[in-house]
Amino acid sequence: MSVREHDDTAHSHHHHHPSSIPPTRRQLREAEAAHAAKSHSPSRAPRVRPSTRPVSKKPKQRGARPSPAPRERTSFARKFFSFAALLFAGALLVGTSVPANAFLEDPASVLVASVPTAVDGQSVEVSADALAEAPARDGYEVITYAQQLREKYANVSYAYTATTGAVRWPFPYAVTITDGYGPRDVNVSGSAFHNGTDFTPGDGTPIYAIADGVVSLHSEDQGGFGNHVILTHEINGQKVESVYAHMQYGSSPLTVGETVRVGDFIGLVGNTGTSYGAHLHLEIHLDGVAVDPFVWLSNNAVN
Incomplete structure (x- = not known):
């Protein structure tokens, strides 16, 4: 039975004594401790073996403060970077809006110093007489190739006199020549070089052989030379060929292989084939090569 029970029993036996005072809690603990000591052997108190494990004691640092909380560190970093960003933006604004010379003590002095100074050197003086005697340049203009050809051949004289010898002109009298041998403007024929000479005595005018020969070709084409005859x-x-082109259809009675004499009838002036008007297109070929008919007849057509 514990001391508290003992006391409670004793108190229960003497509860009729109104003058007794109940023990306090401290008295109860002391009484319980004394009762426990009596229950053990009182001759020898148990020895308490000291612990061999060293007890480490950290000296308490004076003035040490607890580490700040992570939230406080994050807030400080944000404030720092915000302040740095404001400083960078302000510096950028100043650098782009303020001219560089605003930071100089005297910008005018720098501008004056940067102007190059005149350096003495050589000089050339031209007299008034030399300027007055300067040659005057002729005016010039650009012309096309066709215009160049027109100016080159426009003044060519095609005047001639009809002959009655072994070699004659295709007409017994002189007629107008509108186009000679050589380069020319592209016309309806699409040719930029004229291999013959064009005679224009009028539509239906009779054409005559320039020399004795043989009919080597007679064709009435719808294009090209139209109705044309070739004499050899x-x-x-020397082998010479004469070509009579653009005659009226059906106007030539000649056949291939037929022999003709100088001055014989060949056909009538017409406008057949690829032609720009009624005319005789006459060509002269020497050994198969076209030559200038006007020059050749001028040298060979004699009385």
């Missing part, structure tokens, strides 16, 4: 001659030991 032998003149001064």
